[in-house]
Amino acid sequence: MDAIVLLKDDHQTVEKLFKEFEKAGDRAYKTKRRIADKVIEELTVHAWIEEKVFYPAARAAVPDTTDHVLESVEEHHVVLWMLSELASLDPQDERFDAKMAVLIENVRHHVKEEEQDWFPQVRSALGRKQLSELGEQLSAAKPDAPHDPLRIPSAQK
Ligand SMILES: [Fe+2]
Ligand SMILES: [Fe+2]
Numbered sequence: 001m002d003a004i005v006l007l008k009d010d011h012q013t014v015e016k017l018f019k020e021f022e023k024a025g026d027r028a029y030k031t032k033r034r035i036a037d038k039v040i041e042e043l044t045v046h047a048w049i050e051e052k053v054f055y056p057a058a059r060a061a062v063p064d065t066t067d068h069v070l071e072s073v074e075e076h077h078v079v080l081w082m083l084s085e086l087a088s089l090d091p092q093d094e095r096f097d098a099k100m101a102v103l104i105e106n107v108r109h110h111v112k113e114e115e116q117d118w119f120p121q122v123r124s125a126l127g128r129k130q131l132s133e134l135g136e137q138l139s140a141a142k143p144d145a146p147h148d149p150l151r152i153p154s155a156q157k
Contacts, residue, residue, distance in 0.1 A: 003054060003134035004119050010046045011111045014039060018104045029091040036091070036100060040083045040149065043107070047076045047152045048145035049138045057134055058118070061125040068118050073154045075110045079103065080155040084148070 021035045051073070059069045082103045089096050123131065149155060 001135040001139065002128070002131045003057075003138055004123055004131060006135045006138050007046075007050065007054065007119070008115065010042065011115065014042050014046070014107065015111075017042065018107070021100060021104070026097075032091045032096070032100075036086050036096075039103075040087055041147070043079065043083055044147065044149045044152060045142055045145040047080060047149075047154065049141045051076065051153050052144075053134065053137045053141050057126075058122045061130075062121050065118055065121055068113075072110065072114065072118075075106065076152065076154040077157075079106055079110070080149040080152050082106070084150050084155070087149070 017035050017039050021032060021039070024031045024035065055069050055072065059066055082099060086096075086099055086103065089099065126134070146152065
């Protein structure tokens with residue numbers, strides 16, 4: 001599969017979870033816990049494959065976007081720390097919904113920048129064949145992703 005299509009599919013999966021979370025009732029604690037856990041899992045795997053495979057390839061292909069890559073890594077850093085906090089935060093805690101709301105804002109902003117500003121540049125720099133090889137590498141890297149968001153490289157500095 002084309003690397004950019006694969007990454008956009010992941011974004012959509014997460015956006016669906018965000019919408020579900022936003023629709024959940026104030027006291028739907030079990031539902032919100034389940035959705036948050038799924039968000040943590042999906043975004044941890046996604047950040048892993050982007051940082052291990054896509055970002056380095058994109059940076060090499062379009063050196064002009066280096067600043068973009070570096071900003072994206074810092075955005076991952078913030079998101080991963082929030083995911084790690086959410087993993088151990090009780091959904092009944094008064095900070096839970098607020099933390100999810102800020103996480104959702106951050107991720108939507110990040111995804112918008114990836115999809116609108118950056119991916120199109122990468123798509124024009126890499127051919128179709130390279131993008132599909134990159135897509136295979138992304139799929140192959142998914143099972144290696146750690147479960148702990150803080151073990152993703154950008155979380156560590
Ligand atoms: Fe990203
Ligand atoms: Fe992404």
